[in-house]
Amino acid sequence: MTWFTEHFSDVLSLTGKHIYLAGVPLLLGLIIAIPLGWLARRYKALYPPLIIGTGLLYTIPSLALFILMPLLIGTRILDPINVVVAMTIYTIALLVRTVADGLGAVPESVNQSATAMGFNRFRRLFTVELPLAVPVISAGLRVAAVSNVSIVSVAAIIGVPQLGSLFTDGFRRNFADPIVVGIVACVLLAVMFDLVIVGITRLITPWQRIGKAA
Amino acid sequence: MDDILTWLTEPAHWSGEDGIPQRLLEHLVYSSVAVFIAAVIAIPLGLFIGHTGRGRFVVVNVAGAARAIPSLGLLFIAVLFLGPRLSGDAAFLIPCLIVLVVLAIPPILAGAYSGVEEVDPAARDAAKGMGMRDFDVLIEVELPCAMPLIFSGLRSGTLQVVATATIAATAGLGGLGRFLIDGLSVRDFAQMAGGAALVALLALVVDLGFAIVQRYAVSPGLTGRTRVRRAAEPGPSPDPALQTTT
Numbered sequence: 001m002t003w004f005t006e007h008f009s010d011v012l013s014l015t016g017k018h019i020y021l022a023g024v025p026l027l028l029g030l031i032i033a034i035p036l037g038w039l040a041r042r043y044k045a046l047y048p049p050l051i052i053g054t055g056l057l058y059t060i061p062s063l064a065l066f067i068l069m070p071l072l073i074g075t076r077i078l079d080p081i082n083v084v085v086a087m088t089i090y091t092i093a094l095l096v097r098t099v100a101d102g103l104g105a106v107p108e109s110v111n112q113s114a115t116a117m118g119f120n121r122f123r124r125l126f127t128v129e130l131p132l133a134v135p136v137i138s139a140g141l142r143v144a145a146v147s148n149v150s151i152v153s154v155a156a157i158i159g160v161p162q163l164g165s166l167f168t169d170g171f172r173r174n175f176a177d178p179i180v181v182g183i184v185a186c187v188l189l190a191v192m193f194d195l196v197i198v199g200i201t202r203l204i205t206p207w208q209r210i211g212k213a214a
Numbered sequence: 215m216d217d218i219l220t221w222l223t224e225p226a227h228w229s230g231e232d233g234i235p236q237r238l239l240e241h242l243v244y245s246s247v248a249v250f251i252a253a254v255i256a257i258p259l260g261l262f263i264g265h266t267g268r269g270r271f272v273v274v275n276v277a278g279a280a281r282a283i284p285s286l287g288l289l290f291i292a293v294l295f296l297g298p299r300l301s302g303d304a305a306f307l308i309p310c311l312i313v314l315v316v317l318a319i320p321p322i323l324a325g326a327y328s329g330v331e332e333v334d335p336a337a338r339d340a341a342k343g344m345g346m347r348d349f350d351v352l353i354e355v356e357l358p359c360a361m362p363l364i365f366s367g368l369r370s371g372t373l374q375v376v377a378t379a380t381i382a383a384t385a386g387l388g389g390l391g392r393f394l395i396d397g398l399s400v401r402d403f404a405q406m407a408g409g410a411a412l413v414a415l416l417a418l419v420v421d422l423g424f425a426i427v428q429r430y431a432v433s434p435g436l437t438g439r440t441r442v443r444r445a446a447e448p449g450p451s452p453d454p455a456l457q458t459t460t
Contacts, residue, residue: 059373060417061373061376061377061380061417063394063410064417067410068407150281150285157395164287168286171294179294182284183284183291187282
């Protein structure tokens with residue numbers, strides 16, 4: 001515990017880096033997964049290749065993907081940007097299916113009503129389908145957020161500083177305190193991400209609460 | 215890119231104690247032992263929980279919480295605490311194996327549990343109506359019906375293990391991760407990337423292997439591959455909560 005109080009500011013700055021490395025890919029992944037999921041939903045022929053393709057990306061172990069990133073996007077080896085892109089790929093891999101299934105769960109009658117009211121496809125997607133798919137997408141996003149926070153720590157092996165650095169640092173010095181602090185901080189961060197997503201979901205889907213109260 | 219191909223095709227890298235075949239074998243042995251132990255623990259437990267509904271709350275939360283625990287930290291803690299109590303190779307081998315098993319259990323457990331829970335109640339009632347005993351219902355009806363989700367649990371558990379076995383090289387474990395870690399320590403990018411490519415390939419091949427086994431292990435009545443039903447319903451989509459990686 002003394003180690004933690006003495007190194008509080010270090011842990012805080014590593015936490016900040018961790019939030020960046022796990023959070024930015026989450027937003028980027030969501031933004032990219034929405035059109036991909038929509039495509040998979042809209043054109044049936046695209047569903048299997050998109051879902052299987054992104055599923056295959058998800059099977060690649062993180063350390064391998066971090067190391068292979070420079071080959072794929074031509075960045076410098078051990079550049080933090082490799083981690084951001086790799087994490088974005090994992091997020092997309094998890095979310096494309098969720099978005100496609102979420103859009104698929106919107107009742108057809110609702111879509112037809114929107115069309116009958118003169119909504120064009122674009123407006124229908126953004127004002128009807130996506131809002132109704134929010135609970136499903138949010139469930140997928142929570143899974144992605146929690147696993148992102150955990151996976152990012154692996155990047156400490158290739159020297160990208162974040163909370164995982166506490167693991168490599170503690171292990172190198174045969175000293176458990178930083179490792180324990182790192183694990184606790186990672187779990188707390190995952191819970192925080194989860195709560196933020198749940199909170200935002202509640203805010204943007206007020207009809208869900210009303211439905212429950214009635 | 216050329217460097218990696220040169221590294222991969224260099225005959226010297228394909229033989230001996232630290233050759234690719236030996237490392238690949240180690241990786242496969244660690245992973246299969248860990249997944250086997252995890253499956254022996256988690257599948258019966260998951261079937262029991264799914265069948266009786268007891269301990270449901272625990273499974274759902276354990277599976278969710280386990281995903282938040284960083285595997286690298288868990289690995290190091292296990293080696294630091296258990297290592298000094300063991301001697302020789304066992305000092306890192308045993309802790310690493312324990313961590314691999316611990317990480318593989320939640321997805322397999324969740325798969326077995328939700329597989330049984332999502333069995334069509336009509337099928338269960340029909341079996342009871344035919345006079346099957348409780349245990350027979352579980353083994354002859356619920357288990358086969360739960361197969362698709364048991365497999366997705368096994369698949370994500372295995373991928374988790376293959377990935378974690380890779381990073382366990384930092385804690386001294388053998389396997390393909392050695393190329394990544396040893397390459398990193400001497401800044402040999404060709405070795406690192408070559409090893410990374412092998413790890414990625416291994417994960418893809420293992421997952422493909424599971425897909426093929428699943429095709430034959432799951433009853434055709436469930437997969438909709440038979441032409442009996444006019445409109446083949448899509449199979450149960452894997453719960454996103456079952457997906458894990460490291």
